[in-house]
Amino acid sequence: MRETDLIGLIQSLNAAQAxxxxxxxxxxxxxxxxxxxxxxxVTTDFLLEDVHFLRATHSAADCGWKALARGLSDIAAMGGTPQYAFVSLALAPWSDARWVRGFYTGMQRLAQRHGVVVAGGDLTRSDKVLCDIVVLGAVRRGQALCRSGARPGDRLYVTGLLGGSALGLETQHGAAWKRHLRPEPRVEAGRALAARFKATACMDLSDGLALDLHRLCRESGCRAELNGTLPVFPGSSIQQALAGGEDYELLFAAPADRPIPHSIAGLPITEIGHCSKGSPGRIRFDGNPLPAAGWDPFSKPQRSS
Amino acid sequence: MRETDLIGLIQSLNAAQAxxxxxxxxxxxxxxxxxxxxxxxVTTDFLLEDVHFLRATHSAADCGWKALARGLSDIAAMGGTPQYAFVSLALAPWSDARWVRGFYTGMQRLAQRHGVVVAGGDLTRSDKVLCDIVVLGAVRRGQALCRSGARPGDRLYVTGLLGGSALGLETQHGAAWKRHLRPEPRVEAGRALAARFKATACMDLSDGLALDLHRLCRESGCRAELNGTLPVFPGSSIQQALAGGEDYELLFAAPADRPIPHSIAGLPITEIGHCSKGSPGRIRFDGNPLPAAGWDPFSKPQRSS
Known part of the structure; x- marks a missing residue:
């Protein structure tokens, strides 16, 4: 298979025009x-064989879906509308034309759901399959949600349920495993948080609540008190809900006097605590200090997820 | 070194604001x-260890320079002004903090020269060093140069000298080797071709003149006659000038009645032939058919450059 044939294959899967x-x-x-x-x-995310996925457990379509989901989730976290994806893909000797077709088909399924067009990329080959995906989105001028806008007194919320992806990685079956393989970026909720509910800060939970909340608080110059109630995925442990990565739910803050509904676009919203004055980034969970633990590719053995 | 330390290091190198x-x-x-x-x-390009560079021969600063140069060259080819770079970087066990600093320093040197700001990216780790770079640029509405605009009768031109990078890869010394390690994206020339000289088509020579011209002609629906005179890099062979990749010069077309100067921004411009009617993509060089040979990662053994 030559590069021109591959580009032809990709173009044929991408008839959509924006x-x-x-x-x-x-x-x-x-x-x-x-x-x-x-x-x-603009956001960019790697999806690498043996770091973010395993050939043995992730189908080509899973890889394509997940590569795009990671990028869409970043756009959702800013309250934007994803529009274009750029896919850099290095193929390994084992990844044949069938795999490539499966990869783009999985990606295309998620892309169409959100009206995203694959508008470019790069193709090469390597020892392992390497994917880097760039997603561009749009947001009304000045309305993007950043990590840095939370203020002492703001309440903290999360969408959906936490810990499902970590449970899935452990058990490799059922709804939790599907959650791990095919995360759902919270695009509609993010857009509503920016446009209608005027959240003060928002980010997506890719590395675990404890670590990601620590980052949000550090950027916002405040600390956080978690009230001990978390929306835990059925079967997941509190530890998985606190420090398991790849849930791709949204964590956000809003002033205490702003009414936040119990669900947005069918997705449950749970109040988990509030921001307070004090050392930026410090978190207390149910009264006790919570270490900023989670997925950090440089401080842990490689994850084989 | 933790991810947050690395991000801090990168931010400290990127004080520039646009x-x-x-x-x-x-x-x-x-x-x-x-x-x-x-x-x-928008353009995206991989720079991968053992595919596009070797640890033994390419310094960290060379890698940073070249990763960005590939993207800037694509923006130049469209006649645009590069503005932002996004750097996805996977570090290998051998690439320590010193290497990372060298990589960003080399990249920063080229970025500053062109007023480009590193505005984001992704960081992870892997067995080998992997870089994917995204460059965003701007061009006046409707003025971007595409590959598809050449018409029969248009003259064909290239900037600079060809074959230097291939010679450098072979000899690994002198000006040719420097050419290979630190290619110069032709940003000023590209901008002038779009704004002042109204080129009808343009692309950068990353995979070799024969293959890249074939692509331009195919997209433009014409064939090309090369007159046999090529601006060959001192010491390079005709074959290196025709099929050696990574020269990062610009190939462009312009109507025969449009005066094109002998140099743009100090860079020599050489007329190499013209477009004609016929099978799209066919090329004749000095009267003989020229095969569309050049760098294709899927049809050749891996290049160790």
Missing amino acids: PGLVKGIGDDCAILRPKAGEDIL | PGLVKGIGDDCAILRPKAGEDIL
Whole structure:
């Protein structure tokens, strides 16, 4: 299979055109035409064989889905609308045309659900399958949600249930395993948090609540008190809900006097605590200090997920 | 070294702020504010250990320079102004903090020269060093140069000298080797070709003139006649000038009645032939058919460059 054949295959899977896409796959660059009054969001995420997925347990379609889901989740965390994906893919000797087709089909399924167009990328080969995905999104000018906007007194919330992905990684079956393989980026909820509910800060939970909340608080210059009630995924432990990564739920803050509903777009919202004055990044859980533990690729043995 | 320390190191190297950059490194996404009347260009390129560089021959600074140069060259090929880079980097066990510092220092040197700000990325680890770089640029609305605009009768030109990078890869010394390690993206020339000289088509020579010209002609629906005179890098063979990759010069087309100067921004411009009617993508060189040979990662043994 030559590079031109591969590009042809990818183009055939990507017939979709977006109004702002002047030129997609096939030139030195893609050309995008932004709308007036919008800011552009950019995020990039690796999905690497033997670091983020295993050939033995993740199908090609799982890999394609997950690679894109990670990027969409970052756009959701800023309250934006994802628009374009750029896929850099290095193929290994074992990943044949069938695998490539499966990968793009899995990605395409998630992309279509969110109206995202694959607009470019790079192709090469390597010893292992390597994917880096870039997602561009749009948000009304000045309305993007950052990690740094939480203030003492703000209440803290999460979407959905926590710990499911870590449980799935452990047991490799059932709803938790599906959760791990095919995470659902919370795009609609993120958009509502920015546009309707005016959250003060938001981020996605990719590395575990304890570590990610620590980061949000450090950026916001406050500390956090968790009230001890967490929306735990059925069967997951509190530890998995606190420090398991890859839940891809949203963590957000909002002023105490702002009414936040119990669900947004069918997704449950749980109040888990509040921000307070004090050492930036410190967290107490049910009255006790909570270490900022979670997924850090540089401080742990490699995860084989 | 933890992920947060690495991000701190990277942020410290990137104090530069650009007017359109609302938020750079440190949140789930970067936030960009595009100018009215501009299109946005996006390109992504891998730079992988043992595929695109060797630890033994490429310094950390060479890798950082080259990773960015590949992306800037794509923006140059569209006639745009590069603005932001996003760097996804997977570190190997051998690449320590000193290597990371060298990598970003080399990248920063080239970035500053072109006013480019590193605005985000991803960090993880792997068996080998893996880099994927995304560059965003701007171009006046509708003015981007594509591969598809050449017409029969247009003259064909290249910037600079060809074959230097292939010679450098072979000899590993002198100006040619420097050319291979630290390619110079032709940003100023590309901008002038779009804005002043109204080239009809343009692309950068990353995989060799024969293969890249074949692609340009295929996209433009024409064939090409090369007149046999090529601006060959001193010491390089004709074969290296025709099929050696990574010269990162610009190949462009312009109507025969449009005056193209002999140099742009100090860079020599050479007329190498013209476009004609016929089977799209076919090329004749000095009267003989020229096969579309060049760097294709899927049809050749891996390059150790």
